[in-house]
Amino acid sequence: MKRFYDAVIIGAGPAGLAAALSLKRNGIEKILLVEREGYCGGVLTQCIHNGFGLHKFRKELTGPEYAERYIELVEKERIEILKKTIALDIIPLEEGLTLYLLSEEHGLPEVSARAVILAMGCRERNRGNLNIPGTRPEGIMTAGLAQKLVNIEGYMPGKEIVILGSGDIGLIMARRLTWEGARVKCVVELQPYPGGLMRNVVQCLNDFNIPLYLSHTVTRIMGNRRIEAVEISPTDETAGPKERGRFIESCDTLLLSVGLVPENELSLKAGVMLDPVTGGPVVDSNLMTSVPGIFACGNVLHVHDLVDYVSDEAERCGEKAALYIMGRLKKKREIPVRTGNMVRYVLPSRIDIAEPVHLSLRPIAPEENTHLLLKANGSVIYKKKYRKIMPGSMIRFEAKNIPEETESLEITFEGKTG
Amino acid sequence: MKRELLCISCPIGCSMEAEFDDNKILKLEGYQCKRGITYAEKEIFNPERMVTTTVRIEGGEIPLIPVKTESSVPKELALKVVQEASKITVKAPVKVGDVIIENILGTGVNLVATRNVKATCKAGV
Numbered sequence: 402m403k404r405f406y407d408a409v410i411i412g413a414g415p416a417g418l419a420a421a422l423s424l425k426r427n428g429i430e431k432i433l434l435v436e437r438e439g440y441c442g443g444v445l446t447q448c449i450h451n452g453f454g455l456h457k458f459r460k461e462l463t464g465p466e467y468a469e470r471y472i473e474l475v476e477k478e479r480i481e482i483l484k485k486t487i488a489l490d491i492i493p494l495e496e497g498l499t500l501y502l503l504s505e506e507h508g509l510p511e512v513s514a515r516a517v518i519l520a521m522g523c524r525e526r527n528r529g530n531l532n533i534p535g536t537r538p539e540g541i542m543t544a545g546l547a548q549k550l551v552n553i554e555g556y557m558p559g560k561e562i563v564i565l566g567s568g569d570i571g572l573i574m575a576r577r578l579t580w581e582g583a584r585v586k587c588v589v590e591l592q593p594y595p596g597g598l599m600r601n602v603v604q605c606l607n608d609f610n611i612p613l614y615l616s617h618t619v620t621r622i623m624g625n626r627r628i629e630a631v632e633i634s635p636t637d638e639t640a641g642p643k644e645r646g647r648f649i650e651s652c653d654t655l656l657l658s659v660g661l662v663p664e665n666e667l668s669l670k671a672g673v674m675l676d677p678v679t680g681g682p683v684v685d686s687n688l689m690t691s692v693p694g695i696f697a698c699g700n701v702l703h704v705h706d707l708v709d710y711v712s713d714e715a716e717r718c719g720e721k722a723a724l725y726i727m728g729r730l731k732k733k734r735e736i737p738v739r740t741g742n743m744v745r746y747v748l749p750s751r752i753d754i755a756e757p758v759h760l761s762l763r764p765i766a767p768e769e770n771t772h773l774l775l776k777a778n779g780s781v782i783y784k785k786k787y788r789k790i791m792p793g794s795m796i797r798f799e800a801k802n803i804p805e806e807t808e809s810l811e812i813t814f815e816g817k818t819g
Numbered sequence: 820m821k822r823e824l825l826c827i828s829c830p831i832g833c834s835m836e837a838e839f840d841d842n843k844i845l846k847l848e849g850y851q852c853k854r855g856i857t858y859a860e861k862e863i864f865n866p867e868r869m870v871t872t873t874v875r876i877e878g879g880e881i882p883l884i885p886v887k888t889e890s891s892v893p894k895e896l897a898l899k900v901v902q903e904a905s906k907i908t909v910k911a912p913v914k915v916g917d918v919i920i921e922n923i924l925g926t927g928v929n930l931v932a933t934r935n936v937k938a939t940c941k942a943g944v
């Protein structure tokens with residue numbers, strides 16, 4: 402028997418939880434949250450370190466504490482949650498969106514919704530995306546999987562660890578594994594600068610004298626059944642790995658912390674158009690995808706570094722989805738937002754200028770003392786100084802008071818020469 | 820004595836070099852604002868860290884419960900805090916903020932739970 406909802410949210414991580422609450426607060430009653438795991442909170446449940454919530458709660462919380470604040474509210478609002486349930490397919494039909502679910506307890510329920518919010522989060526890049534030559538032994542896994550094993554299930558992945566990639570997850574795991582008695586031999590980073598926060602470089606590596614090899618990469622994996630060593634080579638921007646300075650580091654585990662990709666297999670099956678730069682759906686000012694009624698927020702839309710921003714985005718998404726369900730979502734003239742100097746992407750890439758819109762963007766490379774500019778038909782209408790920009794830190798601002806006659810917008814960082 | 824420090828007060832991350840004796844900084848180079856001085860003094864004479872780790876839990880939906888020190892503890896005790904936490908097992912249910920170990924290692928700081936874990940009757944779920 403098919404069940405009918407106003408809104409179904411896929412994924413009960415911070416994005417899904419905040420979106421559900423926002424729908425409820427905006428007058429939507431029949432809401433269903435679908436979650437693959439046996440618990441809510443998403444990836445936050447394994448991020449047991451602190452540093453979450455400074456923007457949202459003006460307090461430093463750990464990942465699980467941040468998640469509990471939302472879980473408690475969702476439970477209080479009595480929003481229906483189906484745990485241990487995977488959304489397999491979303492089919493846009495004439496009468497609404499039909500979802501096929503696979504549930505441990507309920508079998509294969511079929512539900513229908515007027516709006517669907519995608520909140521499936523992201524997954525980590527793995528060895529397949531990297532093409533490291535050598536053998537294919539055991540002992541190679543993503544840093545996030547190691548984090549889940551250690552922090553949720555209580556298994557140690559190994560004793561002698563090399564970490565490839567200096568994103569925050571890799572850095573945090575270097576400290577975690579050291580505290581748990583493993584020896585972290587080094588962290589290897591392709592770029593000439595660390596991927597994660599300075600605070601994590603200091604408190605997770607320097608505190609334990611773990612070397613960080615910048616402009617280096619793993620060029621070979623050795624070992625038969627289990628990984629025994631890796632070859633590490635310095636890189637050179639033009640020529641790739643260099644011969645000189647190449648060395649071998651023994652290890653029984655290689656952790657990969659080489660980036661996250663939005664999890665969009667389900668979106669693709671539903672016919673949602675994806676953006677090749679962000680890896681997430683193309684959305685309008687209302688965070689609605691190319692399929693009417695399907696919205697997206699959080700890491701499934703684009704990878705966030707701060708969960709606080711995920712919650713904000715999800716709240717706005719819930720608000721817009723509520724308007725859509727009530728048939729009150731306005732759609733006016735949309736104009737493109739182009740990316741200029743040093744900007745990797747801007748989201749949304751098309752906006753309706755009649756209302757203020759939150760824009761998120763990432764720079765291509767680090768830079769100091771630069772200005773972010775928003776240009777309407779070529780003239781600057783917003784300017785903000787940044788002492789330092791980093792590709793790892795998302796920038797967010799509100800674009801408003803855009804002149805009515807604007808045909809095109811451009812986001813750009815001021816060039817070195819002006 | 821001499822030491823290199825990386826200031827973490829803001830994203831700029833100034834590399835600093837400090838020269839100091841037993842109780843004060845004699846010379847500090849490389850900082851761009853006053854926060855660098857405060858940071859260097861704290862890091863050299865009284866470094867502290869927050870500790871987050873896990874404790875085994877019985878009769879709950881999950882086998883481990885995440886915990887943290889309520890405030891920061893002296894840096895050299897961080898590893899010992901993790902080791903203390905690994906020695907004990909608590910029983911579900913536990914709520915966020917419940918004290919898991921009081922006044923851990925005599926620091927005056929409590930180790931508290933950071934997740935709600937309900938009790939279950941089914942084992943291993």
Ligand SMILES: Cc1cc2nc3c(=O)[nH]c(=O)nc-3n(C[C@H](O)[C@H](O)[C@H](O)COP(=O)(O)OP(=O)(O)OC[C@H]3O[C@@H](n4cnc5c(N)ncnc54)[C@H](O)[C@@H]3O)c2cc1C
Binds near residue numbers: 443705
């Ligand atoms: C390993 C890892 C560590 C991170 N560490 C930090 C950190 O330290 N600090 C920080 O600020 N940010 C961190 N991040 C970023 C973090 O992911 C975001 O801040 C935030 O958790 C994203 O929220 P989300 O709800 O979009 O995604 P998630 O938290 O990933 O939640 C997505 C949820 O959707 C569920 N799901 C997925 N597909 C389906 C499906 N088909 N059907 C049903 N359910 C589904 C998943 O089980 C999950 O619960 C980390 C990310 C990863 C991957």
